[in-house]
Amino acid sequence: MKMSNMLISTLREVPAEAEIDSHKLMLRAGMIRKMASGIYNYMPLGLKALKKVEDIIREEMNDAGAQEFLASAVLPAELWQESGRWDVYGEEMFRLKDRNNRDFCLGPTHEEVFTDIARNEIKSYKQLPVNLYQIQTKYRDERRPRFGVMRSREFIMKDAYSFDKDQAGLDLSYNKMREAYIKIFNRCDIDAKPVEADSGAIGGSGSAEFMVKSEVGEDDVVFCSACDYAANIEKAPSTPEVSEKEDLKDLVKTETPNIRTIEELVKFFNTTEKKFAKTLIYNADGKVVAVMVRGDREVNEIKVSNALGGVVNLNMATTEEVLAATNAQVGFAGPINIKVDTLLVDEEVRNMYNFIVGANETGYHIENVNYGRDFEGIVGDYRNITEGEKCPSCGAKVNISRGTEVGHIFKLGTKYSEAMKATFIDENGKEKPFIMGCYGIGVTRTLASIIEQHNDENGIVWPLEVAPYHINVIPVNIKDEAQMEVASKIYEELKSIGVDVVLDDRNERAGVKFKDSELMGIPMRVTVGKKISDGEVEFKLRTAEMETIKIEDVVNRVKEEFNKNKLTIR
Amino acid sequence: MKMSNMLISTLREVPAEAEIDSHKLMLRAGMIRKMASGIYNYMPLGLKALKKVEDIIREEMNDAGAQEFLASAVLPAELWQESGRWDVYGEEMFRLKDRNNRDFCLGPTHEEVFTDIARNEIKSYKQLPVNLYQIQTKYRDERRPRFGVMRSREFIMKDAYSFDKDQAGLDLSYNKMREAYIKIFNRCDIDAKPVEADSGAIGGSGSAEFMVKSEVGEDDVVFCSACDYAANIEKAPSTPEVSEKEDLKDLVKTETPNIRTIEELVKFFNTTEKKFAKTLIYNADGKVVAVMVRGDREVNEIKVSNALGGVVNLNMATTEEVLAATNAQVGFAGPINIKVDTLLVDEEVRNMYNFIVGANETGYHIENVNYGRDFEGIVGDYRNITEGEKCPSCGAKVNISRGTEVGHIFKLGTKYSEAMKATFIDENGKEKPFIMGCYGIGVTRTLASIIEQHNDENGIVWPLEVAPYHINVIPVNIKDEAQMEVASKIYEELKSIGVDVVLDDRNERAGVKFKDSELMGIPMRVTVGKKISDGEVEFKLRTAEMETIKIEDVVNRVKEEFNKNKLTIR
Missing domain, CATH: 3.30.930.10 (Bira Bifunctional Protein; Domain 2)
Structure with missing residues (x-):
């Protein structure tokens, strides 16, 4: 064209x-x-x-x-x-x-x-x-x-x-x-x-x-740093961190006025996120479901949905639903005496000792809670895997x-x-x-x-097979008849063997043409300029240095590129 | 395939x-x-x-x-x-x-x-x-x-x-x-x-x-029987039929109870359709427009719309609109004293003498009406051309x-x-x-x-260039190894040179395969049967007689068909 x-x-x-x-x-x-x-x-x-x-x-x-x-x-x-x-x-x-x-x-x-x-x-x-x-x-x-x-x-x-x-x-x-x-x-x-x-x-x-x-x-994708394992975070199983064993202590109800978030709680109790278990309340196709994960973990809603047998609409509970389930404002939910249809407990929480949860009473939390002794639920994997955790396949660290x-x-x-x-x-x-x-x-x-994967500061860098045009033939000066003749001949010859070739015969400065060619990402460029008096033109791959080649070698040079890319011209 | x-x-x-x-x-x-x-x-x-x-x-x-x-x-x-x-x-x-x-x-x-x-x-x-x-x-x-x-x-x-x-x-x-x-x-x-x-x-x-x-x-399309003229009926100009000259008679108002249609009027007045002029009333983008054509003619709404400067919505008037324009029920409209925004009169009507129109009074028509003396309007071509009229280009008869x-x-x-x-x-x-x-x-x-243009009683008959498959290779008995081998070889060879070929390797009777092939309209068929022992197969064009040809001639026979159709295989 x-x-x-x-x-x-x-x-x-x-x-x-x-x-x-x-x-x-x-x-x-x-x-x-x-x-x-x-x-x-x-x-x-x-x-x-x-x-x-x-x-x-x-x-x-x-x-x-x-x-x-x-x-x-x-x-x-x-x-x-x-x-x-x-x-x-x-x-x-x-x-x-x-x-x-x-x-x-x-x-x-x-x-x-x-x-x-x-x-x-x-x-x-x-x-x-x-x-x-x-x-x-x-x-x-x-x-x-x-x-x-x-x-x-x-x-x-x-x-x-x-x-x-x-x-x-x-x-x-x-x-x-x-x-x-x-x-x-x-x-x-x-x-x-x-x-x-x-x-x-x-x-x-x-x-x-x-x-x-x-x-x-x-999406977040989990890649193993050692083996081939790769999974969507929705799918990748997490490995519970093992908590150090402690003797079970007695429950303590503590006043936590206006202290709701994990961040505020960590400060208030002067401990780490790992000592808390969050209780999140959902509406799952009309049923009320609570999900417990460790304070620093994120609930994986796909895992939750699958555990419930495939939920169509899984939404965070409304303030009213939270109040109905906990008798408390948002921020004070916990597993003990919670009124929900299902309580899902992440397996990491089962392994924790003497942790802190909401008291189901506005302004209160409970310390020294332990699974089994104080509450029970359906234990499973309900959280997102995190950076650095074990690969489910080989045990090496994962990246996300x-x-x-x-x-x-x-x-x-x-x-x-x-x-x-x-x-x-x-x-x-x-x-x-x-x-x-x-x-x-x-x-x-x-x-x-x-x-997205093939570009530089000057524009697109098409892989040859998907390039809209394979090669751009640019006469430097379209008013120079000799240049136009050589350019046209190269253009026609490449076209005849099935190369997607474009001839930049616009009345524009060469610089403009080069810029457009690079922006459009055309993989090869032939510049037909003054060197034709020596029988030569300039050949340039999109991201390589310019070569000076004989006019009669252009077609072979182009074929060479196709061969290099294991492509046939058609 | x-x-x-x-x-x-x-x-x-x-x-x-x-x-x-x-x-x-x-x-x-x-x-x-x-x-x-x-x-x-x-x-x-x-x-x-x-x-x-x-x-x-x-x-x-x-x-x-x-x-x-x-x-x-x-x-x-x-x-x-x-x-x-x-x-x-x-x-x-x-x-x-x-x-x-x-x-x-x-x-x-x-x-x-x-x-x-x-x-x-x-x-x-x-x-x-x-x-x-x-x-x-x-x-x-x-x-x-x-x-x-x-x-x-x-x-x-x-x-x-x-x-x-x-x-x-x-x-x-x-x-x-x-x-x-x-x-x-x-x-x-x-x-x-x-x-x-x-x-x-x-x-x-x-x-x-x-x-x-x-x-x-x-659409109705007008073709000249002699020259190249062809036009959509919407566009083709009509030629007014010339009426025999008569002396102008005096108007006569005649009671025509319940007589509304041209057919009824012809009977009642014991004359021909050509003695009547119909007055049709339209709503044209909100304006009320009457159009007069001879009793046996059809109004061309495109011509009407163009005459009015391009109408977006041209609809027959409602009963109420007719009543407002004529003071009468539908069936008694006429040009004299009609209350419309525009009255369009087909040029044929202008040339008629002593014709009959509605009286704009329920149950009455008027005889001996003449354009110019009794009413005036915008004269033009507002009707469809009819079979046998003059070609607007050469004057020969047209077909529709x-x-x-x-x-x-x-x-x-x-x-x-x-x-x-x-x-x-x-x-x-x-x-x-x-x-x-x-x-x-x-x-x-x-x-x-x-x-629509390429079929017979057995199915589609594809022109080679648009055929989904060019040729069907049919082994008569897929359990016969020799037949399958020959058929597969022909199939592969044709495929390799770019022919759209299909191999009917289904476990079906040959008759079923032939019927499907004809129904699908595949232009060429090669039947591989018992004659392979003589080195022969049957070659058949979709609508021609069967030929017996050498196995090694199949590819050339196929190429011949492409040549005959001035097509290259690709």
């Missing part, structure tokens, strides 16, 4: 709305423009890069035996009512009515649709396994859309759904997807590690998230980083097939629900993540 | 919901499945064909110098309020609110978006011309979605928007699109003729629709056929750029509005039209 025919929208200034590198650079390079909060238009340069990512995904999905499909984005409410998710999905779902007042939504995900397709189209075990995927626009009305296409409300997702006749089949389908995902993210040249993820709440039997490290990520999920693979099992009566006839003539898996990749988020 | 891994969803029965060939065949071949009224899912076979059509469009658009773009489907109300269309677009627009109660719609078209992009990104005439296109999902809440993807509520459209500095530039951009469209529909092998279309109401200066003849089409619009090219001029203040700086430093064009192709409708 000739730049004189392109809509170039590079910006020299960093737009005020952008906080992270990828967002800034996608705006500055003219890849995207905001249409509304969390809703973006893809400009030609952005779309070209997006399509490269899509093509990689498509190739690897096809190679893994999946078949491409395309479902509608507008979905009828009835399907979601069948699965029970119409009422569960909250404000995140865009809802609308048609002219006949029928309810629809914009699909935030498509489990229901593909389960419906399977129950209508697949009758026999002979047709299994089937894995259907689509690259399609999804809608989630995020409370806080941010970071450009990294967290947007209209976005492109690759979602796949596998249908198997048994668990062994699902395991195979799942592993194929895991392998495909590793290849996809490798080809995109992003460091996206599969980490163990929670699957309890959605009712599956196995799950992994592909996470890229990112300071602005929405922020991460962004770019992919997710998930063994759904029969959750949807049972709810929606999606069955097939097995080898013995028996009706059975499909064993399902689902597999997502945030396509637009992957694109942003590539930029 | 191996059929054993494919989700095959062929149906032997014709689904009751389908009325036209393409809809029946898309369902029967397993290309689409209905999700809700007018909303479809594309099954793997359907999506593969759809992508071939998209690729043809993309190639020709790129070749014509247009650049691909991707706008969001969810659009903020503000943009539409700027152009004034938020209030104009009626129930056809899907509207929704986000969690913050802000108004959005699902884009039925994207003029506003691209005008907005242009005003933000294009500053100078130096950047012009620009033509941006997208292949994107559109939403129109049709009152009566029908015929599968031919008239659906969620559909894929290619829409392009050109921006030029002057009218000459627009003409060039428009003609490039016209040429590209002709190539696109040729490559899709559908007979889609460009016909003149009305452009007055939307405010442009030129427009053509690409129409395919179809009994279930929504039903047609479906698959494409539309349109000179918008400055309608949107002026409304939305989208300007650039011209050569003289002056601010000017962009001169715009817009160009649409119904992608999913084009796919259906291909099937």
Whole structure:
């Protein structure tokens, strides 16, 4: 493509709305423009890069035996009512009515649709396994859309759904997807590690998230410093710290006027956080649940929710609910004589001696409390693992980083097939629900993540395989006929062999062209200037030093780069 | 692809919901499945064909110098309020609110978006011309979605928007699109003729629709029997029939109790429809307008609307409005003493003598009425041309056929750029509005039209270039190792040179495989059976006789077909 025919929208200034590198650079390079909060238009340069990512995904999905499909984005409410998710999905779902007042939504995900397709189209075990995927626009009305296409409300997702006749089949389908995902993210040249993820709440039997490290990520990811272990903090089991054994002392009720927080209590009692057990009160689908963890620990709500058998809405109790459960204002809850439906006690608390809890009386705490003697509850792991704790796999220390999920693979099992009566006839003539898996990749988020991991002070640094253009041919002076002739010849030759080449034939200073080329991140650059009198041009990789090469060597030099990156030109 | 891994969803029965060939065949071949009224899912076979059509469009658009773009489907109300269309677009627009109660719609078209992009990104005439296109999902809440993807509520459209500095530039951009469209529909092998279309109401200066003849089409298209003239009936000018001259007679008021319709009047007065002039009363954006045409003619509402300077809402008057205008019940309106804001008189009526009209009094008509002597109005062409009338271009007879619009090219001029203040700086430093064009192709409708024009009693008959698969290799007996070996070898060889080949390795009878292959419309078929002992297989084009050819000749035979169709394998 000739730049004189392109809509170039590079910006020299960093737009005020952008906080992270990828967002800034996608705006500055003219890849995207905001249409509304969390809703973006893809400009030609952005779309070209997006399509490269899509093509990689498509190739690897096809190679893994999946078949491409395309479902509608507008979905009828009835399907979601069948699965029970119409009422569960909250404000995140865009809802609308048609002219006949029928309810629809914009699909935030498509489990229901593909389960419906399977129950209508697949009758026999002979047709299994089937894995259907689509690259399609999804809608989630995020409370806080941010970071450009990294967290947007209209976005492109690759979602796949596998249908198997048994668990062994699902395991195979799942592993194929895991392998495909590793290849996809490798080809995109992003460091996206599969980490163990929670699957309890959605009712599956196995799950992994592909996470890229990112300071602005929405998840905390636990990585072992020694072994391969990696897990979402939601999932990573904690190891209780062992307290030193003490003789059990008598309970003491102490007046603690207006002293509510752990910080205030530590000061008041002149001790450490580890001597306290916090009692947090939740409303879990209408039931009142108290959760106890050590004073310095954080409750892990996913673990709590799973322990309760899968809670849909888990919220901190209201002041009224706290008052009803404790007879006290917020800040004085404790396990003794608390009126709740369930009391969950973190296993670390069971092992503590003579600790301090709220007295369930405004202005009082109780000292020397001990599990078993003074109260009992359901003991389990209800807290977040912390930096430096033991790796659940090898026992070495773990580190915790922020991460962004770019992919997710998930063994759904029969959750949807049972709810929606999606069955097939097995080898013995028996009706059975499909064993399902689902597999997502945030396509637009992957694109942003590539930029997040590949940029410098001058702009984007595209990996060759996803670069919207491979090479930029820049005549220094377009009014110099000889330069234009050489540049055009190189451009045409590269184009003819299938290289994505752009010719910057704009009437602009060379400096402007170089800056645009770097901002857009084009991996290779050929500058056609005065050296053509010696039969030479300048060749430059985006982040390397400039080389002077013979005009006739340009094509081979380009091919060399493709070879180096193990890519074929097509 | 191996059929054993494919989700095959062929149906032997014709689904009751389908009325036209393409809809029946898309369902029967397993290309689409209905999700809700007018909303479809594309099954793997359907999506593969759809992508071939998209690729043809993309190639020709790129070749014509247009650049691909991707706008969001969810659009903020503000943009539409700027152009004034938020209030104009009626129930056809899907509207929704986000969690913050802000108004959005699902884009039925994207003029506003691209005008907005242009005003933000294009500053100078130096950047012009620009033509941006997208292949994107559109939403129109049709009152009566029908015929599968031919008239659906969620559909894929290619829409392009050109921006030029002057009218000459627009003409060039428009003609490039016209040429590209002709190539696109040729490559899709559908007979889609460009016909003149009305452009007055939307405010442009030129427009053509690409129409395919179809009994279930929504438009009447006028074709000349002798020359190239073709126009939408909305646009085609009529030629007034010349009445035989008569002496003007005196007016006679005649009692016509309960006689209202032209049919009843013809009987009552024992004369022909041509002796009557109908007076129809409309509400045109709040004004009351009467339109007179000869008794046997149909009012052309587009012509009426244009004559009134572009009406947004033109509706038949209510009973109350008729009463106010005529002092009579419906059925007795006439031009004499009628109380309307405007009286439009078709030019044919001006040339009639001694005709009969309503008396504006319930139960009465007036005979011997003559234009000029008894009433006056704005004379013009307000009726539909009819079969057998004169061609406006050459004077030969015209035919009228039903047609479906698959494409539309349109000179918008400055309608949107002026409304939305989208300007650039011209050569003289002056601010000017962009001169715009817009160009649409119904992608999913084009796919259906291909099937509509290419099928027989056994199924679809794909043109090679848009066939989801080019060739089907069918081993007669998959348990015969020799047959499977030959079939697999042919399959692999064709695949390796880039042919879209499918191997029907399902454990089914050959007859079932043949039937599926024909229903799916795969253009070539190789049957691998007992003749392999003689080194032979059967080769069959979808609608030709079977040939017996040598195994080693299969690849060349396939290449021959590509050559015959002027296609390269890729």
